[in-house]
Amino acid sequence: MKFAPLILKHLRKNWVRTLSTVLAMSVCIFLICVLQTVLAAVNFGLHSGSTRRLVVRDYVSLANNLPISYKQKISALPGVTDSTIVTWFGGRQGDDFKNFFANLAVEPEAFLRIYPEIMLPEDQKQKWLSDLRGCIIGRKLADRMGWKVGSTFQLESFIPPYRVGKPFEFVVDGIYDTDEARYPGTNLDSMYFNFKYLYEATGERIGIGTLTVQIDDPSHAGAISKEIDEHFENSDNPTKTETEQAFRAGFISLAGNLALLLNVIGMAVAFTILLVTANTMSIAVRERQQEIAVLKTLGFSSGLVMALILSESLLLGLMGGLLGIFISRGIISVLKEVPFLGDILRGFPNLGLSPTIAAIGVGVALLLGLLAGFVPALLAYRARITESLRQV
Amino acid sequence: MSATEVAAKTAAVNVQNVVKVYQRDSQQIKVLDGLSLEVPQGEFIALMGPSGSGKTTLLNLIAGIDRATSGRVWVAGTDLSPLSEGELAKWRSQNIGFIFQFYNLIPVLNAVENVELPLLLSHLSKKERRERALTALRIVGLADRSKHYPRQLSGGQEQRVAIARAIVTDPAVLVADEPTGDLDSRSAEEILDLMQTFNKEFGKTIVMVTHDPRAAARAHSQRHLEKGVLTA
Numbered sequence: 001m002k003f004a005p006l007i008l009k010h011l012r013k014n015w016v017r018t019l020s021t022v023l024a025m026s027v028c029i030f031l032i033c034v035l036q037t038v039l040a041a042v043n044f045g046l047h048s049g050s051t052r053r054l055v056v057r058d059y060v061s062l063a064n065n066l067p068i069s070y071k072q073k074i075s076a077l078p079g080v081t082d083s084t085i086v087t088w089f090g091g092r093q094g095d096d097f098k099n100f101f102a103n104l105a106v107e108p109e110a111f112l113r114i115y116p117e118i119m120l121p122e123d124q125k126q127k128w129l130s131d132l133r134g135c136i137i138g139r140k141l142a143d144r145m146g147w148k149v150g151s152t153f154q155l156e157s158f159i160p161p162y163r164v165g166k167p168f169e170f171v172v173d174g175i176y177d178t179d180e181a182r183y184p185g186t187n188l189d190s191m192y193f194n195f196k197y198l199y200e201a202t203g204e205r206i207g208i209g210t211l212t213v214q215i216d217d218p219s220h221a222g223a224i225s226k227e228i229d230e231h232f233e234n235s236d237n238p239t240k241t242e243t244e245q246a247f248r249a250g251f252i253s254l255a256g257n258l259a260l261l262l263n264v265i266g267m268a269v270a271f272t273i274l275l276v277t278a279n280t281m282s283i284a285v286r287e288r289q290q291e292i293a294v295l296k297t298l299g300f301s302s303g304l305v306m307a308l309i310l311s312e313s314l315l316l317g318l319m320g321g322l323l324g325i326f327i328s329r330g331i332i333s334v335l336k337e338v339p340f341l342g343d344i345l346r347g348f349p350n351l352g353l354s355p356t357i358a359a360i361g362v363g364v365a366l367l368l369g370l371l372a373g374f375v376p377a378l379l380a381y382r383a384r385i386t387e388s389l390r391q392v
Numbered sequence: 393m394s395a396t397e398v399a400a401k402t403a404a405v406n407v408q409n410v411v412k413v414y415q416r417d418s419q420q421i422k423v424l425d426g427l428s429l430e431v432p433q434g435e436f437i438a439l440m441g442p443s444g445s446g447k448t449t450l451l452n453l454i455a456g457i458d459r460a461t462s463g464r465v466w467v468a469g470t471d472l473s474p475l476s477e478g479e480l481a482k483w484r485s486q487n488i489g490f491i492f493q494f495y496n497l498i499p500v501l502n503a504v505e506n507v508e509l510p511l512l513l514s515h516l517s518k519k520e521r522r523e524r525a526l527t528a529l530r531i532v533g534l535a536d537r538s539k540h541y542p543r544q545l546s547g548g549q550e551q552r553v554a555i556a557r558a559i560v561t562d563p564a565v566l567v568a569d570e571p572t573g574d575l576d577s578r579s580a581e582e583i584l585d586l587m588q589t590f591n592k593e594f595g596k597t598i599v600m601v602t603h604d605p606r607a608a609a610r611a612h613s614q615r616h617l618e619k620g621v622l623t624a
Binding site: 002003005006009010012013290291293294295296297298299300301302303385386389 | 455457477478481483484485486488490496501505510512513
């Protein structure tokens with residue numbers, strides 16, 4: 001600690017250089033934290049799916065619907081205990097892209113049986129089951145939109161088969177919650193309505209977006225999936241069946257290999273900042289050749305001189321890291337409000353800067369500081385007093 | 393223990409048959425050629441000679457910031473040859489006060505912090521370090537400039553701060569490499585007065601390299617180097 005003033009004064013002397021390096025480092029850590037937070041939220045969403053649920057969809061594309069008759073055929077297969085249609089409606093409130101939320105058409109009774117994490121008061125549940133235009137919304141969505149039980153709103157789908165020339169009208173019959181301890185990661189930012197309403201309004205011409213199937217034993221998931229797909233293998237609409245977790249992973253991968261992309265961006269930024277910081281430290285040490293020689297003459301060992309320079313570099317990293325985390329916290333909290341990106345991120349209920357990611361951010365910053373300072377510190381360690389003094 | 397070793401241990405500086413060779417690319421340059429020198433304790437000696445004669449090299453060997461190619465260097469009772477780099481650094485911090493021609497103060501530290509710098513290597517408390525540094529500054533007459541940065545001081549004042557830094561650890565030997573070489577005559581006189589005071593009143597052994605005959609005249613004795621050997 002007694003050497004701290006010496007380190008701090010050096011950083012303060014070239015405050016413009018110090019500030020710019022810290023800012024560059026903070027941007028790097030901010031990016032890494034945000035990217036890792038998004039990845040963590042995505043992964044959390046993926047692993048929160050039930051192992052007893054399979055998702056059946058069209059083999060070729062999610063955009064293709066399956067025939068309605070598939071539900072009955074699949075429900076009759078051994079090992080299948082229940083099923084519900086889950087069709088992505090893609091509804092928006094007019095041109096409001098900012099307040100987009102997931103809205104899905106389901107079969108209410110079966111849906112509530114298969115998804116025990118969706119918790120509704122009994123009276124709201126009964127009301128929804130008997131109300132064709134009714135819907136249920138998650139607590140977060142209700143808070144965000146200011147909707148209460150009895151509120152009405154309109155949605156218009158951007159998916160051609162679901163466009164009927166006018167918006168669909170909905171009534172909020174219930175607001176669902178969940179048991180976070182038992183069902184972590186449950187999305188409270190979605191809306192569910194009766195598939196029958198959609199089916200009738202579109203002239204009974206639409207099919208099934210996806211069918212969620214509940215099975216008797218998670219260990220049979222592979223065999224049942226195979227059996228379902230083989231059942232429809234030679235039909236006009238072959239299916240692709242997978243666990244809910246795999247389905248979510250595949251859905252995310254539609255947008256490209258997110259994890260790879262984000263990690264490559266993070267590494268590229270980190271490498272650039274490493275070069276910037278290393279350059280800063282190299283210049284700082286070169287400027288202080290004379291001082292290093294003087295310190296050694298006074299009795300500072302080479303190891304101590306090296307430690308001082310590494311400490312300076314680590315401090316740069318630490319300051320950049322902490323600033324980056326501070327910025328990340330602020331930015332992540334408003335990310336959900338960003339148009340388009342916010343729409344995607346709201347699908348991941350656990351989005352927030354975790355202590356683990358913050359610690360990773362600080363760790364990366366310290367590592368960058370250490371690496372950037374290593375070569376200049378080593379040169380200072382090796383510098384011979386007489387030669388350094390002679391060069392001045 | 394041989395008589396030679398006894399003599400080496402009792403003298404402040406004892407240089408025995410020292411050779412120093414520098415490697416410059418493919419060429420070997422012999423700077424000191426079998427040089428021997430003894431400086432008794434409490435002595436103030438001036439080393440003179442033309443450029444390239446080996447004065448500063450000899451001073452560096454005495455200060456323990458360079459190593460002899462062969463021969464032995466005893467300073468303050470310690471044979472420097474077998475010491476490791478770390479041991480040598482620790483030994484310097486306790487036994488040597490170095491005064492540079494160009495002061496070499498740390499520009500980001502103020503006067504008292506510069507003087508305090510060698511004490512950071514001691515086990516003294518922060519308060520004790522500060523008190524000793526202020527005392528050293530008082531001795532060199534700069535107590536009122538303790539918070540001034542090097543850029544706010546004149547050359548003479550900077551050199552006095554450098555002297556305060558050299559004496560703050562109470563070293564046995566002060567080595568000075570042309571301490572007045574960058575000063576006007578009045579400042580040079582003040583610096584030489586200070587060095588004489590340290591020699592006379594505090595009994596410090598001083599080895600000073602200088603080109604200036606007036607500075608050399610302040611020393612008890614003068615030794616002349618030429619081509620790496622003592623000529624007088």
